[in-house]
Amino acid sequence: MDSFIPTVLIVDDSAPLRLLYSTYLKDENVNVYSVSSGRDAIDFISSHRPDVIFLDLYLPDISGFEVLNYVKKQNLDARVIMLTGSGSVDDAVEAMRLGAFDFIVKPIDSARLRVTLRNTTQHLKLKQMVSEFQTSQDVFLGFIGSSPAMKSVYSTIERAAPSSATVFITGESGTGKEVCAEAIHKLSKQKKGSFVPINCAAIPRDLMESELFGHVKGAFTGAVSDKIGAVQRADGGTLFLDEICELDPQLQSKLLRFIQTGKFYRVGSSKLETVSTRIVCATNKDPKLEVRAHHFREDLYYRLYVIPIKLPPLRDRDDDVERIATRFLKNFSQEENKGFTRFSISARQLLMAYDWPGNVRELQNVIHQIVVLNDGDEVTDEMFPESIRKDVLKGGDGSSGAQPQRAVISVGNPYAGKTLAEIERDAIEKTIDSCEGNISKAAKMLGVNQSTIHRKLRSWRDEAQGKSAGVAESGTPEKNTACSGGSPRELPDNKIRITDRHSRRHDNGMVEYD
Template identity: 45%
Template structure:
């Protein structure tokens, strides 16, 4: 039950009556307005903790009103209401500072859940921090660089909302850590956090993994199986590598997001679940939409609050802090006597591109700890492939021109030779950066590193 009344701004009389009735039945005091002008006047008088705002108002655009309300009282939790056909406006509202959004038609459970989450998070926001101040990392993150400070701030800002979070970033940048941190800072922290890697499950089994199945629904279904969506009921479902979903399953996921219902394979009836979705990909999702590999309507339904995880090469001194934390942990696990990283190695670590990001860095530290006994990680302890990368960077001479590949130069060569020439030319045109070349060629940086190592071994 609320002490201060909620404010409902809805211009359709029938819907206003329905929403008001549901709120009052649930014990909430509520005041109503049927246009932006009266809503703004009531807002100034009531100073409500939560505002329910229809984005389609007769006298003013709802997004403009949202911005003005937040300018007057920034800690207000605003839940926007929009029609199914204008989901892009809800996305814009979330980016403008809305706490959550509801897409018509929605059920009573989803409505009251959004109100409850907003009220739990309502109240004065954290005191403004002086410019340049450093915030302690949430969850299991390490590092205080400026790019990560922006990530931490967004995690704390979005955590208590029901809005879908879409995490992007290269492999190994910590996308699952980010999803776990959002869950741990949310009102759902007491519920389950269920991760599912969409790229690691065969397409024919993915629907069963997400939605479950009943016994006998297909060959091999020897017992009922609870899917990840049901297992996450009351908590968070993390769909990693979301762009790997086939188009048929994308349609079913969209229906799940719109209705909050699941229907296991072979089941006669659907049932409701209360799940927050967080998804992630190492691809460019909008590019996947343009190529026809990802549904546009699903993209806009999921891409509400984007969080981009910066690559390790853009995090400055964080690489040393992560390396030292990993070294301490691995030394304890392996019973070794390491006490730090040689200054030369620390400098080298900050010069490398780290195509595998944090995952690659930790593998390097694990390698050094397993094969050595300290007291400090020196250059000689680094794995051979890292030595090759260091030698390559030290021998780089940007002034030396390289001949450009032409079609005439490709005719008469084998496909393997053509592939090597194209890859090497692409790397050259991007200043020797393998990660940048990999993005242009639409492959993983690790694929290019493996090919380069194979060419070196064959030469």
């Protein structure tokens, strides 16, 4: 905080006054600059971002009000102190109303100018301290954000970490499942041991057992020496099994045995080995649906699903989008040696309006791209990829590009003969349809929380599955791919088909939901 040296700009058309005020401040710990006109002031403000501006109300080209207005419109943190003659106090009061921090009536003596500067810089320092404190509150073991949804996640992590119970993390791709697993490790009793992540989807099936449990020399072609597996590397630490639902069924049973006993065999070995490791696993699928689809062993599911943590998608994390984007902007600007420090108002609106289907990872890539491909100190909405701008505009009213359109429902009598529940369902489906499957936008249009829509969709889905359960039981369960993320399953008694996170309406009236 002591290193903070404010930049001060003096705006006055009189050279003797500019020099005098600068001289008054020469012993203060500030960098002082001065300009003689309003336009020069705006140029300086735009390029140097001063912290304090002593601004004469009457300037030869444009009024001090216009300069003040510029500062406010740009949403700058600068504190503006109006300098005014004794006959212009009303104007100074008006300037205060418009956002000036203080005013001084001319003639100005040294003591008055210095005291005003000190009060102002003190205020700035306090604000910076608050901001630093808030930033520290925004960060939790690799996560950035302080939305209620994330605070709840942090709380669960803190409670779950010290226990030895298995944690099952779910969440869309890019929501930070590995960050969550590492956070649990860092807070756990095993934090001095290794954190060993292993992606069950990235390793070929044939090699997975060896990756997990290791092998001995000659166990298979290419096994030219003994190898320690992930479970052994994680002895005394944490084993993170990402994309657990992708694990081969045969291996699932071996993993279950290992979790139950802590014992395992290396591939090609008959020697039983024992380790003590904390298991954390994750998936971007719904594990219950995977169990129902017979892709994931039920016994393994119950063994692993002890403490569930559901990571919210970025679109459900309120202002976290802006916090995370700002952090990325700062980091990438530093990394790429660029001068970006902030987002314009329109860029912030875009950040908030877009749905970020790829979550934090997508946001990270977009900000990196912006920093690499552009120059300047402020990120504007034009710098965002066209696909994002188009997506937001499509969901907007076409004017600001940031606000979702209200759903328009015809008011003739389209619901005659329908129950209220049917009308509600119809309205929700049509709105989702008009939003091209975007639940978040649909919820905004309908003026409800998106969790309400998700709850209703779930109940309709459950209802549909209940009706079709008989078919699955007596028919061919291996074709039931409802939650595999692959080919969707049609549920004959319902309009819903389950695929990935977005929903779409088909020509036949069917809607796909996540």
